[in-house]
Amino acid sequence: MKFNDKNKPVMVITGTSKGVGREVALDFLGNGYYVAGCSRGVSTIQDDSYLHSQVDISDEKQVQIWIRSLKKNLGRVDFLVCMAGVLNSFSHVALTSGSSLMSFLNVNIAGTFYVCREVSKLMIAERNGSIITISSIMTHLHEPGAAVYSLSKSAIVEMTKVLAKEVAAMNINCNVIAPSYMITDATKTFKSDYAATMLEKQTIKRPVTAKEVSNIISFFCAPESKCITGQVISMGLVC
């Protein structure tokens, strides 16, 4: 598959088979972007401007081969949005297993790192690009039970800021979005009082929507935002 229109921007989004990643992908497809997405499962998006790859981002080799294939097929990547992540459990530190810890670290930190590393190489060669990673307001709340999730999201902020400095000279900006509570497949599985508890802690007491996340992505990707790098926009919370 080739994206032949050189005037259309190319956006890579991880985690596009469901949830916010899928909604964001659909939003940018609707706005005339080419989107290359990935997930561990099959594509749930049918669009001539969409290219799906089945990739486990925690697998370094899979990510390397995926991004190399994108370079061959697409030629360039203008924007990267790292939506993929896990939010599969909350438990107190004393009760958190090593395997649970590693599942967060492997996907949320290592997976995001591998994708950013490989795509940044392409952007460095092109002397252009925008990278957006996803953190969470949980890093500010210090909620009991969220230690592993929050540390993984804090790591993403730090990595993004360092990367922002490393690639700034190459006309690449790197920024972070930190959403508050969202209604997703993952949060739907939590206890019934989870939503109310989270909303009570937020400044804006309603769930953030995928459309609002897309809006901030658009802001970071705009040519007029090239001077904005290493920043975190928190949604729904005064930090």
Add this chain to the structure above:
Amino acid sequence: MNKEKALIVMQESFDGMQRSGLINSKVAVDETTVLLGSDLILDSLGFVTFISDMEERITVETGQDYFIVLSDIHGVADNEATLTAGVLALYIEKLTEEQ
């Protein structure tokens, strides 16, 4: 890809970077050319570009996907304070032999 061919590919990569304006003057690559360490030809982002370009050129030459892992290169040449073109060429020879 043997060591001699790897050095030729490195030369082609440097020539390409000169044409694209990443480096100002022509670099004549030999085994002693310093790629990483003191007396650098490339800045840090230039080095990233060079390694990415080498991966791509090796893949084109061999028809297989190869990825250069810097931490593995130190294992190829223990106690090397710098990375020279010769050491990288030897690493590429071993890398392409292994797969």
